[in-house]
Amino acid sequence: MKIFNLLKNGLVLLFIILLTACHNGDNGLLEGSGSGSGSGSGSGNDGIKLIRLVLSPQSLELPIELPHQMQVFSFKSDGSFINMTGDPKLSWHSSDASVTVDKQGLVVVHTVDAKATISVSMTVDKEVLTDEITVKGKDISSLTLALSPKDNSVLKGTTINLKAFAVLDDGSSIDVTTSPYIIWSSDDESVATVNNTDNKGFVNTIEDGKAIVTAEFNYAGLNLVETSYFDVKDADVVSFEIISDHSHVVTGKVQQFLAKATLSDGTKNVDITSDFRLHWSIEDETLAVLDKTIAGEVHGVKYGKTTISAKGNFVGTSQTKSATVNILPLYRAPLTTDETSFDEEDSYGEKFYVDKNGLVTSPSNADKIYSRLSYSDAVEACDEKGLELPMDVDLVIDFLNTERVSGGYAEVWPLGTYWSGEKAFGSWFKTAVYLGGEPKFSANQASDLRGAEAFVMCANANK
Structure with missing residues (x-):
């Protein structure tokens, strides 16, 4: 194998959206959830309950005295999630006075060398849900x-x-x-x-x-x-079209769609996205929703395809334009051997043969051959596609148990042992592992992972 690039800043929580107060690898936040917006706790009449809190971002470096609003998401037992940022039921704590956090989750660093653990917790049916991150001070000389x-x-x-x-x-x-x-x-x-x-x-x-x-x-x-x-x-709109840098948005992230107009004086490419006469809508709001304050901004909720439309009543004309929105799942399918630039070898366990149902089989009967790579190789394989490895193993496990085991988007992905996970000193440190039983996937942390190979599951991005 060759020498590889170091991992860039990981996509820690792609459920969270681009335009948050601090980008740090997540690009914004969702105003609702896969099952509706708002906050809440406990079990509903349908038996669905909150099972996990997740902070975003998962690590944070801040200049001194520059407040940052932490985002909190709660995952439900049905796989959906809600944005609980600012919910009064949340309790916040800092492990060191050099970093403070208020009741709303607003974090402030007070010294350049500050370092503290910020935690959030909430009690649900007598069970305490909690998550924590490390916050450090940062030099601002090149701000x-x-x-x-x-x-x-x-x-x-x-x-x-x-x-x-x-x-x-x-x-x-x-x-x-x-x-x-x-x-x-x-x-x-x-x-x-x-x-x-x-x-x-x-x-x-x-x-x-x-x-x-x-x-x-x-x-x-x-x-x-x-x-x-x-x-x-001062001219008015003759025609307009909906454009975007990308026609897709990743689940839990955001994508800005714009309305660009041609005016009666011949001026082209005029931004009318937030014109008060323009009404935006999403055809299927179970897949994507519009932001409540920013016109044309779409939040991905669940993978699939829908349509965004804008209708405007202008002087002498009424027009409606539409565009397709593809909502991508949180992660891409694991890379096959023909999707990497590596020469995978059977002797190192770098090839994994599966049938059409994702079950292990012999090379002669294989429907697909998946790559199983070392940590450094996996980083480069995703980097070659302009993507990054997912670095939150718990999110990977939640995704696999929902989408692979329960017959969702990933129902024919391979059922092997090690999956993408966290690193330590350039090697796999903790991975998602398939063990069978209930739950099917769980976390595995052991010294023997240092030289292990794992499936390469790159995180989708708005690229």
Whole structure:
């Protein structure tokens, strides 16, 4: 085998969505769940109960005195989950005074060398559910500021939610849009105004013309300034289309769809996504839901295919446009030998032969041959596809027990021993293992995993 790249920042919780306060490997959060939004605890009339709490992100490094809102998700016994962030039934605790957390899960680091365990717990039917993460302080010497969107061609009367991000040297970012350290301003309030009080970053376009919106971030001795440009049009919509960087969204993540218009004066590619005359809808809300505040933003709920539509009543025309949305499952199927660049060898147990039902068979009768690789090889195999290994073994186990054992999306995946899991010093440390019985999959942690091979199950991403 060859020498491989180190693992990049792992996708720890792909159930969580992109546009959270701190990106740290998860790209946002779901406003609802696979079975509806809202919070709750205990067992319902249908016998379904909350069985596990999950914090997002699963590790966190923060600049000093820059608050970060932790997200909390509770998984149900039927495999669905709900967002419980801010729920008063949750109890929070920090193991060290250098990192504090309030009753809502707002975390603040007070020293650069801070390190503490932040835990959350809740009692359900006399059982205590809990999860914890490690939070550390971070040097900010190379901190930069970024605004999104950067350039805006919009109609007058439009509201745009500008976002400001403090970008750290490792590429991770923290949403500082509403931070007390940031000041928003517009150079021409007759064209566009920006809120600097209760709804920081919200821009309202007033009249046609050009305006520059500036964000000034004064924090820990740094003075960072970034601008966003607005070209406000007075013409009206002739036609529009729905576009997106990708036509898919991963379960538990978000994807922004935009409405781009052609105007009566010939101007093209004008963003009318948040125009008040435009109504967005999702055909099947059991698969995906629209964000409650950000127009055109889609949250993946369950894998499948549905349609997003936008209907607008403009001067002299009424139009409806639609686009297909593919909701991908949390993980891709394990890689087969023809999907990797490695020369897998039988003598090392790197080939796993299965029939059409995913059961082990002889090479001559195999329907598929799956790769079983060392940790370093597995990292590179996913990296070659622009993806990463899942690094939360408990989520992998929940997924396999639901989708493989219960006859779901993964019902014909191979039934072998070791699956993707956590690392330690560049080797497998803890993996999901198939043992049979109930539950079928569970965690395995042992010294003999150091040289073990495991199925390579890459985490899906919005790429």
